[in-house]
Amino acid sequence: GAVVSQHPSWVICKSGTSVKIECRSLDFQATTMFWYRQFPKQSLMLMATSNEGSKATYEQGVEKDKFLINHASLTLSTLTVTSAHPEDSSFYICSASQTNQETQYFGPGTRLLVL
Amino acid sequence: QKEVEQNSGPLSVPEGAIASLNCTYSDRVSQSFFWYRQYSGKSPELIMSIYSNGDKEDGRFTAQLNKASQYVSLLIRDSQPSDSATYLCAVGSYNTDKLIFGTGTRLQVFP
Numbered sequence: 001g002a003v004v005s006q007h008p009s010w011v012i013c014k015s016g017t018s019v020k021i022e023c024r025s026l027d028f029q030a031t032t033m034f035w036y037r038q039f040p041k042q043s044l045m046l047m048a049t050s051n052e053g054s055k056a057t058y059e060q061g062v063e064k065d066k067f068l069i070n071h072a073s074l075t076l077s078t079l080t081v082t083s084a085h086p087e088d089s090s091f092y093i094c095s096a097s098q099t100n101q102e103t104q105y106f107g108p109g110t111r112l113l114v115l
Numbered sequence: 116q117k118e119v120e121q122n123s124g125p126l127s128v129p130e131g132a133i134a135s136l137n138c139t140y141s142d143r144v145s146q147s148f149f150w151y152r153q154y155s156g157k158s159p160e161l162i163m164s165i166y167s168n169g170d171k172e173d174g175r176f177t178a179q180l181n182k183a184s185q186y187v188s189l190l191i192r193d194s195q196p197s198d199s200a201t202y203l204c205a206v207g208s209y210n211t212d213k214l215i216f217g218t219g220t221r222l223q224v225f226p
Contacts, residue, residue: 043216044203044216049212104149105149
């Protein structure tokens with residue numbers, strides 16, 4: 001149980017384009033989903049927390065107009081990187097937790113390369 | 116600023132030995148504690164959670180929590196080369212949904 005999927009697993013795009021990443025909880029309802037970014041050999045960095053049906057809460061320094069998050073259902077959250085630039089190239093990982101539970105289950109991650 | 120501290124390592128242990136990974140946290144009211152394992156190039160996977168003082172065992176893994184000392188550890192018995200990974204300590208942040216992650220300890224188990 002507690003399986004989280006992400007799609008796509010990797011994406012290469014040109015600078016200036018937008019990229020959408022999907023995160024799905026496959027066997028549980030995820031009241032809360034989290035989006036992280038991880039650069040090579042660095043630690044996880046929380047970007048935002050999203051609750052189903054609400055606006056996402058962004059961490060300090062994360063541009064909400066650049067990283068659009070939608071959590072329209074209890075099993076799906078999306079992250080759209082708008083007008084991507086090479087410095088946005090990173091490993092994007094989502095996680096999900098159930099109602100009133102703090103345990104986070106991670107998706108397999110999405111590698112983004114912006115040329 | 117709530118913090119979770121881990122020694123970055125690498126911690127090198129021979130196959131079959133006990134690996135001991137340590138973590139300290141700054142927020143005294145933290146109630147939930149997690150250990151995740153992250154292989155290179157992969158996302159974190161949950162190993163164990165612990166909520167009460169004392170030990171919690173799951174197979175070769177034992178988590179130890181001491182809230183008075185604000186200390187949580189993970190012991191891996193009979194370490195295997197396949198245990199070589201980065202181990203992340205995470206602490207539940209009071210009154211929010213977030214987990215505060217340490218920077219991880221890299222474990223190397225050599226044959």
